[in-house]
Amino acid sequence: MNEVKPIKVVLIDNHPLVLDGLRAVLETFPHIEVVGTAGLALTGLEVAIKTNPAVVLIDINMPKLSGIEAIELFKAKLPDCRIVMLSMHDSREYISASVLHGASGYILKDVSTDEIVTAIETVAAGRTYFSSGVSDVLLERRPNEPANPLTTREHDVLTLLASGKSNREIAQSLSLSEATVETHRKNIKKKLGISTTAGLIRYAIDSGFSAADN
Amino acid sequence: MNEVKPIKVVLIDNHPLVLDGLRAVLETFPHIEVVGTAGLALTGLEVAIKTNPAVVLIDINMPKLSGIEAIELFKAKLPDCRIVMLSMHDSREYISASVLHGASGYILKDVSTDEIVTAIETVAAGRTYFSSGVSDVLLERRPNEPANPLTTREHDVLTLLASGKSNREIAQSLSLSEATVETHRKNIKKKLGISTTAGLIRYAIDSGFSAADN
DNA sequence: CGGCGCCTACCCACTACTGGGTAGGCGGTT
DNA sequence: AACCGCCTACCCAGTAGTGGGTAGGCGCCG
Numbered sequence: 001m002n003e004v005k006p007i008k009v010v011l012i013d014n015h016p017l018v019l020d021g022l023r024a025v026l027e028t029f030p031h032i033e034v035v036g037t038a039g040l041a042l043t044g045l046e047v048a049i050k051t052n053p054a055v056v057l058i059d060i061n062m063p064k065l066s067g068i069e070a071i072e073l074f075k076a077k078l079p080d081c082r083i084v085m086l087s088m089h090d091s092r093e094y095i096s097a098s099v100l101h102g103a104s105g106y107i108l109k110d111v112s113t114d115e116i117v118t119a120i121e122t123v124a125a126g127r128t129y130f131s132s133g134v135s136d137v138l139l140e141r142r143p144n145e146p147a148n149p150l151t152t153r154e155h156d157v158l159t160l161l162a163s164g165k166s167n168r169e170i171a172q173s174l175s176l177s178e179a180t181v182e183t184h185r186k187n188i189k190k191k192l193g194i195s196t197t198a199g200l201i202r203y204a205i206d207s208g209f210s211a212a213d214n
Numbered sequence: 215m216n217e218v219k220p221i222k223v224v225l226i227d228n229h230p231l232v233l234d235g236l237r238a239v240l241e242t243f244p245h246i247e248v249v250g251t252a253g254l255a256l257t258g259l260e261v262a263i264k265t266n267p268a269v270v271l272i273d274i275n276m277p278k279l280s281g282i283e284a285i286e287l288f289k290a291k292l293p294d295c296r297i298v299m300l301s302m303h304d305s306r307e308y309i310s311a312s313v314l315h316g317a318s319g320y321i322l323k324d325v326s327t328d329e330i331v332t333a334i335e336t337v338a339a340g341r342t343y344f345s346s347g348v349s350d351v352l353l354e355r356r357p358n359e360p361a362n363p364l365t366t367r368e369h370d371v372l373t374l375l376a377s378g379k380s381n382r383e384i385a386q387s388l389s390l391s392e393a394t395v396e397t398h399r400k401n402i403k404k405k406l407g408i409s410t411t412a413g414l415i416r417y418a419i420d421s422g423f424s425a426a427d428n
Numbered sequence: 429c430g431g432c433g434c435c436t437a438c439c440c441a442c443t444a445c446t447g448g449g450t451a452g453g454c455g456g457t458t
Numbered sequence: 459a460a461c462c463g464c465c466t467a468c469c470c471a472g473t474a475g476t477g478g479g480t481a482g483g484c485g486c487c488g
Contacts, residue, residue: 017327020326151465162412176466194378
């Protein structure tokens with residue numbers, strides 16, 4: 001059905017390796033055309049505005065701009081463009097958040113390339129695509145449950161926490177009382193349903209907080 | 215110089231995406247021949263024994279077998295095979311550890327594909343290759359400094375710690391006293407020069423401990 | 429056999445984090 | 459104006475982790 005006009009795709013990932021690899025693989029399929037790639041969400045947006053792709057594949061774990069924020073930008077500038085999130089891990093909160101913000105698909109990076117092609121075809125046809133592990137997460141969660149990502153301040157605290165700082169150091173960095181940092185931390189834990197510090201840090205790293213190189 | 219006989223390469227990575235992508239990219243170079251790929255270190259070893267490649271590219275962040283352990287296995291079975299480590303982050307201790315265990319190269323995944331080709335050519339020619347960020351790390355460190363990776367037990371403890379477990383839970387998992395787990399944790403911190411739990415977890419995740427999907 | 433490294437385990441005082449509150453100020457919405 | 463969400467900040471009792479020891483048992487190597 002899509003043999004006549006190829007599906008235009010833009011790829012965004014901060015790993016050139018993944019980018020070039022994905023492009024090389026996708027270009028072996030005649031019905032898919034990679035019209036642009038980018039290493040940052042913002043440059044990706046520029047590329048997409050110029051090329052008007054049907055589908056954008058974007059890594060959720062990006063340095064400057066979180067995946068969720070990126071979805072909003074893309075949806076605002078290119079409302080007809082379908083967005084597929086790529087993620088290394090199945091960070092539960094962000095799957096639902098992605099969907100709520102308008103992503104049409106969510107696939108884990110440990111998926112086969114065939115499945116990525118299927119995902120592109122499916123969302124280009126106007127439907128949604130979620131890789132196996134992902135749909136489980138979505139089913140677990142009632143739609144009225146807000147899946148509220150964190151507030152700005154909570155985001156700040158979590159980022160510093162993930163970079164290996166103690167409450168006291170975070171308080172100093174943000175010019176806050178230590179007590180306030182603890183309040184934020186408590187709220188984050190409550191929101192995410194995570195009880196240990198270790199779990200918080202895993203969550204932060206998996207979700208693309210934390211520059212990952214301190 | 216290598217145009218006549220292509221360099222035989224085996225790729226090992228637990229992300230099919232990276233694997234297929236890397237293969238697709240490398241196959242556009244006539245002097246490089248990908249003779250096999252694998253998603254696990256052990257299956258990779260089997261493939262390598264059958265195909266006798268000149269170079270093995272292996273992800274340091276593998277579920278079952280850590281990158282370092284994998285190097286030892288490969289060196290034991292295939293002493294002439296040159297090994298290049300692929301890593302997502304520049305985990306300082308493990309760069310040196312890789313080199314000490316016999317890796318011929320260490321490249322970060324956020325490197326261009328051209329640089330990967332250069333790395334393959336260089337190690338196949340009998341030299342070593344380290345991507346830019348990596349060589350800095352090596353220079354920082356005196357060769358007599360042991361770069362001692364952790365003991366088996368410390369490795370176990372750190373892995374569980376990174377998966378979000380408390381000392382008590384780790385003690386239960388490993389059938390140890392809580393006090394012993396704390397001793398191990400103290401020793402790990404001393405060895406790595408990391409004081410916070412958060413820092414430990416970052417280290418663990420960056421270094422390819424932690425199954426990354428609990 | 430003596431030494432060394434590792435694993436195990438405990439003591440102690442101290443500090444940090446936890447999880448439960450409450451609460452004032454601020455800005456935006458109804 | 460009343461409400462709500464967010465940011466700020468504190469109280470408290472309890473638990474967990476820190477950092478400094480010591481120490482016995484075990485296996486390996488010279």
